[in-house]
Amino acid sequence: MAILEVSDLRVRYVTGGPDVLKGVSFHVDAEDFFAIIGPSGSGKSTLVRCINRLVEPYAGRVTLYGEDVTRMAARQLRRLRRNVGMIFQEFNLVNRMSVMDNVLSGRLGYVGNARSLFRLFPRADITRALELLDRVGLGDFVDTRADKLSGGQRQRVGIARALMQNPKLLLLDEPTSSLDPKISREVMALIKEIAGDFNVPVLCNIHDVQLATEFCNKIIGLQDGTKMFEGPTESLDRKALDEIYAMEVL
């Protein structure tokens, strides 16, 4: 059953300018680890950001668990966003805060301004944060400042933060592009494992085709804002890749 439906999504950054997404449609099911691949500038990042409306489409619709995301008002949107965990290419941590504070910031959608101001998160949240940090292998770095960590470690903090939200969907925006090949593989494996444990579907924008085919069960290929391929990973053959990337690939 589809938990996320995207229909005819269109995005442009400047009114009257060229369309970055030209009517993309697809759906994601509950057990999917869904990949969006394509060359640079094809609109992958934009597409992922439309799901939680960090980017506003001007036409089309996104429906998540039956709710129309594209027409939501601000307060509803915040409530939606707290249920959608996002992991970023450049980690997007608050560098001067500790690892614990960064992970706890995943609960900001659930706490009020007063608690946010004094950083008084509920005890249950702190317990869960510690459990998640242990799970991602950062149990010893709880009080370390975020900017003192390596890239792989920072992404793990990002993973823990996203999971603190108890998300119903995980969005990944090129989570491994800033990491070396070995760490990339570890991070993807970790995400897949945890997503499986917590039964969270994943939508992933990735440019490394090998990683996509290794970890994801369904793939769509974008080229210049248009969907050029959609199907299970097994059906992604050489011919399809050439079409998406419009050149010889691997």
Next chain:
Amino acid sequence: MTPSAISATVDRIVSERLKAKAARAGTYLVLLGLVLWSIQVTIIADTDWHRLGSFASVMRAVGRFVGVDFVLVPQLVQPMLETFMMACLGTVLGCFISLPVAWLGALNVTPSKYIAYPMGRFLMTLSRSIHEIVWALIFVSAVGLGSLAGILALACRSVGFISKISAEAIENIDHKPVEAIRAVGGNNFQVMYYGILPQILAVVLGTIVFEWDINIRRSAIMGLVGAGGLGLTFHRQMVMYNYPGVTTVILAILVLILIGEVFSHFVRKAVI
């Protein structure tokens, strides 16, 4: 090139350089003329040469300031404390006013680019254009003589610099943490507090300490127009023509500023 072409080029170069030299010499002459004229109009014409007397008498006049009035020293403790506290409170109050002004005056967070932003920038400029003495005069006539006027005046004068630097720091932030806090469902306050504030805190605190240091000097001067503290003592010594007393007060101000320097050094170390 042919010999005639070469000599033609040389002629051209030589004449161009002569023209440039002449232009430069002419400009210097005009500038010199302006300076001499300024000296004539402002110094020579306007100075009371009779009263000045000779070089020796000028030095004697300066010499009258040399010397310390030790009797005065114990009476300076309370005004020194008052000046110091005025500076502290004025800076703190200034911070509270600066934050919203900085928020208005930062292009990336201002609620409206065409109304709020120009207003923020206007307030910053207004604060900095009005000299602290003028601010002191305004508040002395508004709330009366004493430290309150001084504190309010210092606050108003401090807003300009603190909010300007803070606004620039806000404009220079990395947007990625802001995006992350929005993505977890944070509201505007949470985005500000978690996404923006940690990034600008070091710069803002450094600026506040800097401004506090300057405010110590300002607060001493403000007493001259009745805003309390050492300035008042200074004024009293002046009207009594007690020149060593004046020097003593100046030394007291110096001591305060030195204390401020030392404090600043350690606070900066702790904050940055």
